[in-house]
Amino acid sequence: MGERELVDGAPGAPLGASRSAVLEVLRAFGPLGVREAAERTGLHPNTVRLHLDGLVGSGLAERAAERHADGGRPGRPRALYRAVRGDEGEGVRSYRLLAQILTSLVAGTMDDPSGAATEAGRVWGRYLADPPAPFQKVGPGEALARLTAFLNGIGFDSRAGDDLVVRLVHCPFREIAEGDREVVCPLHLGLIQGALAEMRAPLAADRLEPFVEPHLCLAHLSRTEAAPDAPDA
DSSP, X not given: OOGGGGSOOOTTSOOOHHHHHHHHHHHHHOSBOHHXXXXXXXXXXXXXXXXXXXXXXXXXXXXXXXXXTTSOOSSOOOEEEEEOOXXXXXXXXXXXHHHHHHHHHHHHHOSOHHHHHHHHHHHHHHHHSOOXXXXXXXOHHHHHHHHHHHHHHXXXXXXXXXXXXXXXXXOTTHHHHHHOHHHHHHHHHHHHHHHHHHTTOSEEEXXXXXXXXXXXXXXXXEEOSOOOSSOOO
């Protein structure tokens, strides 16, 4: 693999719709905290936090601790984010190389790399997904719509049909997955499983079929019994 393939694209590379919306509110109203940015975009705070960190990583935004003229409030200061000018965000990013290093570490040092990756995906899927309102019943159709929106929000191009198969046309980690399927693909399956659990969806993700075509993976779902109204205390 050549050196150019180990660095990320320029900061001007296209952003997804959700991340672009977060960047626009930073440019218009920043600096903002996570909650203010979530209110202005209509996205869940956990999703906004993910996009804000991504914008910081790509050099399009910067993060700083809030300062108060009166000496500060008790406790940890919250983080504020602001968009940066184009000339401030220049420079090479090598997060693909970092991803390859960490993925190879999991694959080469853990007894069960696929199991560890799946569990990590489940935890992060629950953290990043938007839960329904208390006692809200989520049907299979709504669950599929929520799942595809969740996946698209983190960089996939996902499409779901009545056959309970989610078609992942674009994988944002494709270059890494091609070399370390035993880590990246189970991670993706775990993300879907965790997101469905957080949504209290009557669906389960049974398996992920990677690269059925060069740019297509399939997530196979199945119906389950109705989810409980709320998670156990």
